Amino acid sequence: MPYPLSAAAALATEPAVPPLSRRDLRSLTAGPEKKILVALARRLPAWVSPDHLTALGVLSMAAAGLCYRFLVVSPLALLGVNLFLFLNWFGDSLDGTLARVRERQRPRYGFYVDHLADALGSICLLGGLAFSALVPPPAALGLLIAYLLLQIHIALKAHTTRIFQIAFGGVGGTEARILLGAMNIGLLLWPGRAWMLTPLVWLAASMLIALVVIDGIRTGLALDREERLHWSD
DSSP states (O other): OOOOOOHHHHHHTOSSOOOOOEEEOOOTTHHHHHHHHHHHHHHSOTTOOHHHHHHHHHHHHHHHHHHHHGGGTOTTHHHHHHHHHHHHHHHHHHHHHHHHHTTOOOHHHHHHHHHHHHHHHHHHHHHHHHTSSSSOHHHHHHHHHHHHHHHHHHHHHHHHHSEEEOOBTTBOHHHHHHHHHHHHHHHHHOGGGGGGHHHHHHHHHHHHHHHHHHHHHHHHHHHHHHHHTTOOO
16 A cells, blocks of 8 residues: 655655746835835845845844833833834845845745745734733734734635735735834824724724625635636536
8 A cells, every 4th residue: 555645755746836826016115115125135245045034024023012012111112113114124025026136036935934924923013012002902813813814815815816916905015014103103102192093903904804805705706707617518
């Protein structure tokens, strides 16, 4: 009786590597951001690798979450959150660009690691927010669940449609960081309006879930129509 193949052996026996998903990035800042990232990638020293930048992105999100936790010590911790959000953007947005500029791409590896890093980073950031006293833990947990649901939807859509959609309605990761950073500055300047944050968090969670439901239905119907065409009468 033959033994089952290991995962590595099974991959080795595949006749060809499956086609990769096409990136679909139509966010508001995509144009100028791409030029900035390419310019930065060309100026980075040779010893800096995409993996270093990915690690920087994850560690920065963890540090941003800690800064939210330290708000009980000083409201200036909000500036720390913004600093680490910038470093997260630098690492998370530049790792793939650096690989493409140096022609050292690992698309499947990058897709997998980036999604895992984003999930870990969101857990760290929103976990810190949950213990910051800015919002009740259920609100932060609701937003985390909604965000992870969106990430699952993006990954499944990329696998089934071969389109890796990074932004929805012009809003992608960079725009989300800008909005969060602006919110932090607003909380620092007008602390008396912190009560508005909880409704905003619930609103953001509701919008993400609605986005997944609407785009999920649209994607499912498109796949259904496409595959019915292959049926034989």
